[in-house]
Amino acid sequence: MIRFYNTLSGQKEEFIPLEPGQVKMYTCGPTVYDYAHIGNFRAYVFEDLLKRFLLAMGFKVTHVMNITDVDDKTIRGAKAKNLSLEEYTKIYTEAFFEDIDTLKILRADYYPRATHHIPDMVKMIKGLMAKGYAYEKDGSIYFDVSKFPNYGQLAKIKISELKTGVRIDADEYSKDSVQDFALWKKRKEGEPYWETELGPGRPGWHIECSVMSTKYLGETFDIHCGGVDNIFPHHENEIAQSEAYTGKKFVNYWLHCHHLIVEGEKMSKSKGNFYTLRDLTSRGVDPLDLRYLLLATHYRKMLNFTFDGLRQAGAARRRLYDFIYELYHRTFPPGETPEIKTLVKEAKNKFLAALSDDLNISQALTALFELVKKGNIFLAQGQVKRGDRQILDQALQDLDKVLAVLPALEEEQLPQEILKKIEERQKARAARNYALADKIRDELRAQGILLEDTKEGVRWKRIKPTSS
RNA sequence: GGCGCGGUACCCAAGUGGCUAAGGGAGAGGUCUGCAAAACCUCGAUUCGCCGGUUCGAAUCCGGCCCGCGCCUCCA
Structure with missing residues (x-):
């Protein structure tokens, strides 16, 4: 049985996809205004683990990740560099794909861009207005939170108890109520806009995810992921929009990963502890050491990124590598040892059983290292035969299909x-x-x-x- | 104020009622080696932030307290 912690219910639930054998998942992607940082990658690596685990369990996974290529930050960034929005976001979109490849994150099936789905958004916004969930004011359109009784169900927030007043109308748009959020922002001088039936303007942030997820996955789908900071308001608003529009449940399982801090402190540019993947690789950090480090802490626990942790991750990976190295650089007598087959089977079972329990990565890694330890003992005793070598190697490769932390064992020619x-x-x-x-x-x-x-x-x- | 997360060995980190409290890193001793490296063996928390309580039995349940952290309108 597979169980995941569902933010919606606040507890672990058995995972049952809508269609047997198929999983439809949506993960919040990057806003392409800058290089992604290691905190972003924690989320992406967690989602990758989730997806690889589901694949290993035999599911067919349809994965959608959005690319937010229009918002305040991208507009500001493009303006600062005197580029068009498209030229500017292209730079960081390409960088994003390079980075996820570097970290061995599997590609999603779809990477919809917000700017490519304006007509779809217009359609949903019009639908929301027709149903009375949205209203127009000063050329902008807002979602009326008071019309959606379940608002706050994900974040466990009561509208009446929201702290108010601090950042009201920070963006100079006016709306009836502070908690209402923009679906459509009217055109501003000097900013990109789209001429639509809603009038000239650009979409609000939340609407793109509701539109693009349901477009590619259906009105109700299985899994939606993101960082904890997205729970409110982003995901809460997505639920409100989508369910108001379709009248159906939006998402069955909400999985959120916790934040990452650096050397015990919140990562921020002003503190000088802000790292992109590129910052680290240019310092000689092996990206797969970073992947291991990000992976090895359970996704719902805060992760403290340190350079010592990175070193420890490297050492752990080295142990795995050395074991495989032995398998490839020894000569083995023909035959096989039955105990090794049993050992491998138990390790695989334990590995998948651990991940089935809300992605318990620690226990999964325990299973992996126990396999290596016992394998080493058989190796030291000379009990590994040619057939066993094959089985051990295959087992390691299978487990690494989920973890993706082993280095390639290419036969490199030395100068x-x-x-x-x-x-x-x-x-x-x-x-x-x-x-x-x-x-x-x-x-x-x-x-x-x-x-x-x-x-x-x-x-x-x-x-x-x-x-x- | 509201919602939530965490405090387990030198470091990272599982375990949420009962066999010896996983695993990784670092360390000590040993085997192997010309010496190393890797690997293997052995050692390492009578104890799980603190104080009470429940129980035959708690790191695990209940109550209180201390400490660290996150979110509360566009930040993964």
Whole structure:
């Protein structure tokens, strides 16, 4: 049984998709006004884990992620750089796709852009007006929250208890009630606008998600994800709009991931602890170490990003890599050991059972590391046969289809000069000139090549160059 | 004020009524090695923020308190 914590009910619920074997999920995507930061990626990596887990469980997953390419920030950014909105958002949209590839995040099936769905939004807004849920004021159109009795169901907020007054009309639009939100913003001088039946203007933020999710997934769909900060008002408003419009339940399961903080503090540009993926990779951080770090803390728990944590993530990944390395660089006798088949089966079962319980990643990783530990013991005892090697390797690859944290085990050719050095060292060792041998080993290590002498000869691994 | 999350070993982090409190990192000792590295073995919380209570039995349930954090109108 698969169970997820549903923000709507505030508890874990059995997951039953609308259509057996099929999952339709929508995840809130980037506003393409800047490079995405590691907090954004925490959400995307969590969603990727969720999706990969569902795929591993045999579901067909239809995944939609929006690209918000028109809002205050994109407009402001484009203006500052003297670019058209389209030119400006293109830069960050492309960067976004590069980044998710770097982090091995699977592509969604659809990436609808807000600016490509204006007519759909107009249609929904008109429908809401016709049903009396929306009203026009000064050329802008607002959703009337008082007309939707269930407003606040997701965020557990009562309208009457909302703290009021601080940022009323910060954007200079007028509306009947503070909690009402804009569906359509009238044209402002110097800003992009669309000429529509609603008058010249641009869409509010929330409407795009209601329109694009239901367009690609249906009026009711299974899963909607985002960061906790989206619960209110964004997702609350999406529910109000969508359900007011269709008269049907919008989403069955709402999954929200918690925020990330950096070295114990909220990440912010002013504190200087704000990191994009590019900031980290340019410092030499392995993106998959970051992926592991983001993945390894349960999604509903606040994650404290630290550079020490990144190092620990790297060490954990290294342990996995070393195990696979052994599988590929030893010679094994023919045959198989039945215990290994059992071991692998139990590990897989435990792994998926753990993730089935609201994505309990810690226990899933425990299953993985127990497999490696016991596998290493069999390896040390010389009990791994050719058939077992295959089974162990396949198991690791299967689990990594969900985690996607293992480095590729490509057979990389070392440059000729390094191969020569290794050979030179082997000669020195044979001649018992260990001083020279160690000197060469240190040199190569500084270049990121780690040498290990085993019974089956010398072998090398790529490591981060030591800065000594 | 409202809603919510968390405090488990040196660090990260599972476990929510009962076998020895997972796993990873770091550390100590040992095996292997020319020395290393990797791997393996051994060790490491009589204890789960604090104080009460319920129970045969609690890190886990109840009450109170302390501490840290997030959100409360466009920030994942």
